[in-house]
Amino acid sequence: MSKEVTRKKMLEWFEALSAAYCLHGDEEISNAIRALIEHGPEVETEEEPRQYRCEGCGKHFDQKTFSHSRAEMGKDGNPIEIECGPITEAGVEVEKG
CATH class of the missing domain: 4.10.810 (Virus Scaffolding Protein; Chain A)
Incomplete structure (x- = not known):
């Protein structure tokens, strides 16, 4: 409605x-x-679920996440965790500057 x-x-x-x-x-x-x-009135309260996306690696999330890490291969051949991001709402242009 x-x-x-x-x-x-x-x-x-x-x-x-x-x-x-x-x-x-x-x-x-x-x-x-x-x-x-x-x-009483049936007021619409549900919005479409928001999608979030990591600008660093492109991974999609259903919930707002402030940070996440990804694993990459280090120079010595062992995996290392790297802080990734930023996380933004998918489809929303972010001002870069």
Whole structure:
């Protein structure tokens, strides 16, 4: 449901609550408010899951990570861990400067 549709629906409910209060008094408005709270507007709260990407090695992550390491072969033939990064939101241009 879009924000505009949600606003319109909330306005309709507000008008219905106001009318109920004017016509029936406190008990009816109380019941109407309770119904609104229990069955109230279905507001979109979920966003599409964000994807994150390491600018150093291109690895993708589902959660924001501040750093990660990668293994590379050292000069002596043994693997070494190298700090990699930076991690940015995939698809978002990063200003370099």
